[in-house]
Structures are given as structure tokens and as C-alpha cells.
Amino acid sequence: MTDLVLENVHVRYGSGSSAHDAVRDVSLTVASGRTVGLVGESGSGKSTLARAVVGLHEPYAGRILVGGTDVVRARGRVAAARRDVQMIFQDASSSLDPRMTVGASVEEALEVRGFAQRDQQGRERTVRDRARRRAEVVRLLETVELDPARANDLPSQLSGGQRQRVAIARALAASPRVLLADEITSALDVSVQGTVLNLLRKVQQELDLTVLFISHNLAVVRQLCDEVAVMKDGRVVETGPTTRVIDAPEHSYTRELIRAVPRFAGSLVDTPSLHRGAAS
Numbered sequence: 361m362t363d364l365v366l367e368n369v370h371v372r373y374g375s376g377s378s379a380h381d382a383v384r385d386v387s388l389t390v391a392s393g394r395t396v397g398l399v400g401e402s403g404s405g406k407s408t409l410a411r412a413v414v415g416l417h418e419p420y421a422g423r424i425l426v427g428g429t430d431v432v433r434a435r436g437r438v439a440a441a442r443r444d445v446q447m448i449f450q451d452a453s454s455s456l457d458p459r460m461t462v463g464a465s466v467e468e469a470l471e472v473r474g475f476a477q478r479d480q481q482g483r484e485r486t487v488r489d490r491a492r493r494r495a496e497v498v499r500l501l502e503t504v505e506l507d508p509a510r511a512n513d514l515p516s517q518l519s520g521g522q523r524q525r526v527a528i529a530r531a532l533a534a535s536p537r538v539l540l541a542d543e544i545t546s547a548l549d550v551s552v553q554g555t556v557l558n559l560l561r562k563v564q565q566e567l568d569l570t571v572l573f574i575s576h577n578l579a580v581v582r583q584l585c586d587e588v589a590v591m592k593d594g595r596v597v598e599t600g601p602t603t604r605v606i607d608a609p610e611h612s613y614t615r616e617l618i619r620a621v622p623r624f625a626g627s628l629v630d631t632p633s634l635h636r637g638a639a640s
């Protein structure tokens with residue numbers, strides 16, 4: 361069971377008179393194996409919150425618990441707690457080394473994040489054997505439905521959707537329990553957005569991952585997420601089951617957000633198709 365629990369989290373940029381609280385007193389739970397959508401206009405603090413969860417920003421107050429472990433306090437001491445949470449960013453091009461082949465990139469993620477398997481006594485052992493690491497790279501590429509023959513390609517030889525698959529494979533290399541997906545399709549052509557979202561849903565279900573899904577696309581959030589949290593000016597102003605929040609929003613800001621989406625009301629015509637088995 362790996363819940364993600366945020367308790368009264370504050371994140372501040374700058375100090376003194378230039379201090380700016382981008383996240384203010386956010387409490388939010390993503391229950392184990394569930395997907396929560398985080399929505400809100402640009403600048404509302406969604407990315408800052410996600411980046412605090414993976415340790416890219418230090419909250420100045422509050423607790424972030426992953427499977428009951430406070431990952432803010434555990435950082436630097438308990439690597440396993442950190443490995444449990446991985447983030448996928450909007451732009452895979454900037455998160456992948458352009459000089460590194462796909463295979464090397466996934467293998468590096470295995471090395472950096474510690475590729476461990478259980479021995480016969482059930483103890484975790486780091487795998488140093490190259491052949492076994494390579495086999496794991498192939499398995500991860502297959503998991504993200506990328507032909508392992510592409511392992512020798514550079515990121516520039518891949519489409520945007522394929523690069524995002526590599527980014528997902530790198531995140532999965534850490535065997536995470538929690539995935540944070542920050543606008544992972546917004547830099548992609550509409551035609552491939554659906555296939556990447558299908559993949560996310562597939563791995564979420566197969567690996568029983570706990571997912572915080574940040575998106576501007578309420579139609580996608582409606583299809584993918586069990587619950588929604590709405591952020592405004594650094595605060596969560598409304599949370600609840602997705603259909604309730606979108607179909608019967610309680611907060612005026614949520615109503616505004618929904619009204620701002622063209623042709624959204626009840627129709628998903630602008631949504632890339634989300635269904636199983638779509639090819640990229």
C-alpha cells in the first residue's frame with residue numbers, strides 16, 4: 361500500500377521581500393493505486409507541488425508522506441523512499457541526454473536509481489551484471505511498447521511520443537510506487553496524445569501505481585482520474601470524485617475553469633481517444 365499524503369505543504373520561492381508562496385497549506389491524499397488529477401490555471405502551483413514531492417524543491421512547512429514515510433526528512437538518508445516516487449515531465453526532449461542512445465538512457469536510469477532484485481533469501485541485492493541489466497532494459501522498453509530494436513537510436517531519431525515512452529521507461533526503471541505526471545502530453549501532437557495516455561493507464565493498472573496527474577485538459581482528466589484536486593493561487597480549493605467535481609463543481613473557480621474549456625460541457629470531442637491497444 362503506497363498512499364501519497366501531503367499535509368499542510370507550503371513551498372516558497374525567494375526570501376525576504378521577494379518571497380513568493382507558490383504552494384500554500386496544501387493537504388491532499390492520493391490513495392494507493394488511484395489516480396488523482398491536479399488541475400488549475402497556469403501559475404496556480406501544480407508543478408511546484410509535484411516538484412516538492414520528488415525533492416526538486418524543499419517545502420518550508422508541512423509533511424510529504426509516501427507509504428507512511430516522510431520523504432522530506434528521509435531525503436539523503438533513505439534512498440528507497442525517494443526511489444518510490446518518480447516524475448515524468450512535459451518535455452521529454454529536455455529530460456533525455458541528446459547524446460545518449462535510448463538503451464543507454466534507460467540503463468543509466470537503472471544504474472542511478474539502483475537496479476535491485478531479490479535474492480533467494482528475499483533480500484534486495486543491487487544487480488551489477490551487465491547482461492541482466494540489458495535484459496531489464498529490453499523488458500522496460502517492451503513495457504512502454506517501444507520496439508527494443510530502437511535501443512540504439514538517439515532521442516533525435518524518435519518521435520515526440522516515442523521520446524515520452526523512453527521517459528516513462530526511465531521512471532519505471534526505479535520500480536516506483538508513485539508516479540507524478542506533469543502535463544506529459546501537452547508537448548505532443550494531438551494524434552499521439554491518446555496513445556501515451558493509454559500507456560500511462562496501462563502501466564498504472566498493471567503495476568498498481570499511485571498517480572498524481574497534472575493536466576490542463578479536463579476532458580482527459582475526466583477519463584483518466586478517479587478524483588480531482590483544483591488549485592488556485594497555490595491552494596487546493598476543491599477536491600472530490602472526478603465526475604462530481606466536473607459535473608457539479610462546488611467552487612466558483614472550478615466552474616470558471618470548466619466554462620473556459622471550449623465545447624467541454626458533457627462532450628469529449630476534443631479528447632484524444634483513450635482506449636486499450638492503440639498503436640503509437
Ligand SMILES: Nc1ncnc2c1ncn2[C@@H]1O[C@H](COP(=O)(O)OP(=O)(O)OP(=O)(O)O)[C@@H](O)[C@H]1O
Pocket residue numbers: 373374380382400401402403404405406407408409
Ligand atoms: N523557479 C521558480 N522561481 C520563482 N518562482 C517560480 C519558479 N517556478 C515557478 N514559480 C512561480 O510559482 C508559481 C507557481 O508556478 P507553477 O509552475 O508551479 O504553476 P503551474 O500551475 O504548474 O503552472 P503551469 O500550468 O503553467 O505549469 C507561479 O507564480 C510561478 O511564476
